[in-house]
Amino acid sequence: MFLAAEHFVRAPDWEWFILGYFFLAGLSGGAYVIATLLRLSGDPRDEPAARLGFYTSFVLIPLCPLLLTADLGAGWWKFWHMLVNVTPGNAGLNFKYWSPMSVGVWLLLVFSIFATLSALGAWLADRRGREGPPLLGPLSVAFNVVGALA
Amino acid sequence: MEIKAGESYGFFTDTSVCIGCKACEVACKEWNQLEGNEPAFLADSFDNTGQLDAQNWRHVKFYDRVPDRSTTSGNGTAFLMMSDVCKHCQHASCMEVCPTNAIIRTEFNTVFIQQDVCNGCRNCVAACPYSVIAINQKTGTAHKCTLCYDRLQGGLEPACAKACPTQSIQFGPLSQLQQTADARLEALHSQGVTQAQLYGRDDKVYGGLNAFFLLMDKPEAYGLPNAENAVLPSRNNIGGYAGAVITAVVGVVAGLVAFRRRRMA
Ligand code: SF4
Ligand code: SF4
Numbered sequence: 001m002f003l004a005a006e007h008f009v010r011a012p013d014w015e016w017f018i019l020g021y022f023f024l025a026g027l028s029g030g031a032y033v034i035a036t037l038l039r040l041s042g043d044p045r046d047e048p049a050a051r052l053g054f055y056t057s058f059v060l061i062p063l064c065p066l067l068l069t070a071d072l073g074a075g076w077w078k079f080w081h082m083l084v085n086v087t088p089g090n091a092g093l094n095f096k097y098w099s100p101m102s103v104g105v106w107l108l109l110v111f112s113i114f115a116t117l118s119a120l121g122a123w124l125a126d127r128r129g130r131e132g133p134p135l136l137g138p139l140s141v142a143f144n145v146v147g148a149l150a
Numbered sequence: 151m152e153i154k155a156g157e158s159y160g161f162f163t164d165t166s167v168c169i170g171c172k173a174c175e176v177a178c179k180e181w182n183q184l185e186g187n188e189p190a191f192l193a194d195s196f197d198n199t200g201q202l203d204a205q206n207w208r209h210v211k212f213y214d215r216v217p218d219r220s221t222t223s224g225n226g227t228a229f230l231m232m233s234d235v236c237k238h239c240q241h242a243s244c245m246e247v248c249p250t251n252a253i254i255r256t257e258f259n260t261v262f263i264q265q266d267v268c269n270g271c272r273n274c275v276a277a278c279p280y281s282v283i284a285i286n287q288k289t290g291t292a293h294k295c296t297l298c299y300d301r302l303q304g305g306l307e308p309a310c311a312k313a314c315p316t317q318s319i320q321f322g323p324l325s326q327l328q329q330t331a332d333a334r335l336e337a338l339h340s341q342g343v344t345q346a347q348l349y350g351r352d353d354k355v356y357g358g359l360n361a362f363f364l365l366m367d368k369p370e371a372y373g374l375p376n377a378e379n380a381v382l383p384s385r386n387n388i389g390g391y392a393g394a395v396i397t398a399v400v401g402v403v404a405g406l407v408a409f410r411r412r413r414m415a
Contacts, residue, residue: 010281012272034405041409071271074290078269081250086267094251098384101273102249 017071021064025108028060032115051122058119061112068108083109151322153305155257158324159297160360161311162331163233165372166338166346168318170196170231174208177313181298182207202234203284204293208310209234213371232363232372233310233319236261236282236295237350240357243383244274244283244294252292259324260297260360268292277383279356279375297361324360331364338364355380 035053038046069079082105096102184205197212213230245253252268270290298308311321338346350359354377
């Protein structure tokens with residue numbers, strides 16, 4: 001992998017908040033992926049483990065935006081500017097497919113929704129004591145692997 | 151000079167006449183009410199400003215060229231001096247990455263960070279190839295030269311250009327500055343100063359710089375990326391994303407293989 005390090009002339013001082021975010025997002029995404037794989041591989045004995053995976057993913061994911069917001073420092077209350085453009089005369093949603101940070105923020109949001117729904121599904125299934133519906137299927141796999149890495 | 155919205159403005163910084171007096175730095179700090187540096191002993195010769203950052207929007211760089219042996223009088227350059235500033239790039243790296251769209255292009259075709267929109271994510275700090283931007287910890291936002299946006303709106307030229315005693319810093323409509331620069335380069339070349347060259351005058355670095363320079367040596371000698379190296383941050387995207395996707399696919403395949411093995415066992 002080429003990283004043109006010679007052109008990063010100033011360090012942005014992303015320290016342990018950001019490291020923590022990558023770690024937790026990775027864990028959460030990884031748990032989700034493994035849970036999905038377990039469910040896809042279709043062995044009913046794996047179902048409890050899959051549900052555990054979805055729970056793990058759901059518990060970890062809210063920590064991520066909290067860490068990211070904490071990292072902003074004094075401007076932390078403007079965290080939502082990542083998603084919404086507040087420039088006067090140019091208001092709307094912010095999405096720049098060419099800026100990895102912008103992409104990452106949206107992936108995080110979408111992944112959180114998936115994680116929440118999956119955990120909810122697992123919980124409902126637990127309560128009823130029957131096998132959960134094959135939630136969201138392969139689509140979510142492809143999607144949240146990228147989410148985990150973003 | 152009348153300053154009109156809709157026209158491109160910039161700086162032409164002619165380093166061949168800079169005397170390193172730092173009047174530009176002081177004028178900038180006064181107008182923009184920037185804090186002073188903490189008094190410190192840097193042992194960096196004349197360069198006690200150090201770098202462009204949240205409180206230094208003009209920085210006179212000093213590059214030591216004192217020759218080992220004495221040269222004939224009037225024939226040696228002791229220092230390369232350059233009043234550095236945000237280049238207000240046509241293809242601005244900082245603007246490209248900013249996820250909040252806090253960085254905008256103004257009606258004067260300059261690059262401006264809206265303080266009320268910026269949330270301090272620091273993406274631009276890493277992106278700017280000239281290390282111009284830094285965070286002010288108190289406001290939690292990114293700061294850099296505004297090309298005196300407020301002064302331009304009021305019809306005044308930027309404070310640094312106004313203060314510069316040698317006209318090393320010239321402000322004006324871009325087309326006019328470019329003519330001035332071409333004439334100056336020609337004059338220097340005809341006097342035998344062949345090392346003089348313009349930086350950012352054409353579109354070879356970042357689509358052209360609104361704040362461009364006349365240098366007395368190669369851009370590398372001033373710590374500036376040359377035309378070959380001047381690339382936008384999105385250059386890393388394809389490689390980075392490809393790496394992520396490959397890792398993901400390998401992970402999933404490995405997972406599937408592991409589960410299958412276990413089932414067969
Ligand atoms: S010099 Fe840096 S801060 Fe100024 S416009 Fe270019 S990329 Fe942005
Ligand atoms: S620190 Fe502010 S100006 Fe810089 S990229 Fe982040 S939101 Fe944009």
